[in-house]
Amino acid sequence: MTIRVPSAAMARQAFLPSPLSLGGKTLLLGWLVAAGLALSSPPALAGESPAGSVVTADERGASLTHIDLGNGTASRHAIGIAPHNVQLGAAGRYLMAVGEPVSDDHAHGHAHAHGAAPGKLKLYPANDPTGAPLASIEVGSHPAHVVSDLEGRFAFVTNAGDDSVSVVDLEARESVGTIATGKYPHGLRLSPDGRELYVANVLDGSVSVIDVAAREEVARLPVGQAPVQVGFTPDGTRVFVSLRDENRVAVIDTNRREVIERIEVGRLPIQVHATADGRFMLVANEGSEAEPDNRVSVIALDSLTVVATHEVGAGAHGISVDDTGRFAFITSLYDDSLSVIDLEAGAVISRHDTGQGPNGVTWVNH
Numbered sequence: 144m145t146i147r148v149p150s151a152a153m154a155r156q157a158f159l160p161s162p163l164s165l166g167g168k169t170l171l172l173g174w175l176v177a178a179g180l181a182l183s184s185p186p187a188l189a190g191e192s193p194a195g196s197v198v199t200a201d202e203r204g205a206s207l208t209h210i211d212l213g214n215g216t217a218s219r220h221a222i223g224i225a226p227h228n229v230q231l232g233a234a235g236r237y238l239m240a241v242g243e244p245v246s247d248d249h250a251h252g253h254a255h256a257h258g259a260a261p262g263k264l265k266l267y268p269a270n271d272p273t274g275a276p277l278a279s280i281e282v283g284s285h286p287a288h289v290v291s292d293l294e295g296r297f298a299f300v301t302n303a304g305d306d307s308v309s310v311v312d313l314e315a316r317e318s319v320g321t322i323a324t325g326k327y328p329h330g331l332r333l334s335p336d337g338r339e340l341y342v343a344n345v346l347d348g349s350v351s352v353i354d355v356a357a358r359e360e361v362a363r364l365p366v367g368q369a370p371v372q373v374g375f376t377p378d379g380t381r382v383f384v385s386l387r388d389e390n391r392v393a394v395i396d397t398n399r400r401e402v403i404e405r406i407e408v409g410r411l412p413i414q415v416h417a418t419a420d421g422r423f424m425l426v427a428n429e430g431s432e433a434e435p436d437n438r439v440s441v442i443a444l445d446s447l448t449v450v451a452t453h454e455v456g457a458g459a460h461g462i463s464v465d466d467t468g469r470f471a472f473i474t475s476l477y478d479d480s481l482s483v484i485d486l487e488a489g490a491v492i493s494r495h496d497t498g499q500g501p502n503g504v505t506w507v508n509h
Contacts, residue, residue: 195507207229209273226241226503227242227287229504231269231507232295233292233333235269238268239289241263241289282302288372290333292337307324308342329370334397338354341373341395344363349366351363365402367384367389373415377419383424392412406442408428410431413429415462421468422468427460435476436458436459437454437457458476460474465508472506479497
């Protein structure tokens with residue numbers, strides 16, 4: 144079982160991935176570097192493929208998968224942690240992956256997380272994420288998400304087990320402080336102006352507002368049941384919050400710092416992400432492992448209504464978008480895949496295999 148966002152009844156337990164048989168698949172312990180080795184399908188329609196590449200955080204497989212969107216090929220790398228998320232730094236220098244340390248059972252292909260050990264932030268060069276990490280930095284307990292500041296100098300990591308956010312100096316490559324949050328902080332995002340972090344606190348139904356310069360929580364906003372992730376609109380005036388246990392997203396007015404709307408979406412929504420052109424907010428609806436959802440809800444930002452729904456693989460979880468606002472990239476937790484949605488065409492145009500249990504995903508422009 145992958146490291147999961149807990150229900151209220153599971154508060155304060157350790158959440159560890161249990162051994163999972165790979166069946167006919169073999170857990171690869173190095174990058175698949177054979178020339179032209181394809182782990183994924185090529186884009187479906189010529190002329191409609193996005194630029195760049197995407198990287199997925201394969202938590203159950205303790206790996207990263209790097210997919211070239213131009214030719215559809217992929218490579219996979221075991222990284223010694225069970226990465227819950229991966230994110231490109233704002234300055235484009237570093238690829239950042241966060242998770243709990245694992246030991247690999249080479250004989251059986253199992254990855255085991257060490258729940259008692261501190262979590263790790265691993266840094267890779269953004270232009271070459273296929274080699275050894277530049278650094279492995281200790282953070283707090285049960286790290287979930289990571290973002291950087293606008294300069295790409297500092298990273299912020301949510302520590303769900305410590306009710307805190309770690310502040311990491313990416314140049315010194317060390318943790319330089321922590322910021323207290325609500326209970327079980329999970330997803331976080333930086334405001335477009337770089338001044339504030341909004342952090343979703345799963346177990347107390349709140350969002351922490353953190354002043355980046357002061358490195359302290361300045362407000363805690365009640366939002367609803369089991370907030371998992373937040374997403375800013377490009378102008379920074381609103382924040383959308385996935386309310387997993389309500390099958391809704393809350394909309395926060397950032398000037399008033401209060402919820403102004405709640406929108407019905409699919410079952411057990413997880414990640415939310417706005418398109419860069421300011422038209423849409425995307426919501427990945429995961430469902431449960433027993434009853435997975437496979438839908439991505441598309442909310443129009445001008446009307447705050449769901450205007451489209453796209454079907455991807457079972458357990459839609461992670462979202463990234465390219466900087467044109469046209470293409471979205473969705474990980475599916477329960478069928479080990481990534482889907483590419485052309486929002487202009489209104490269709491899923493390709494599907495790519497990933498490692499086991501892909502959670503986070505980030506788009507990298509070449």
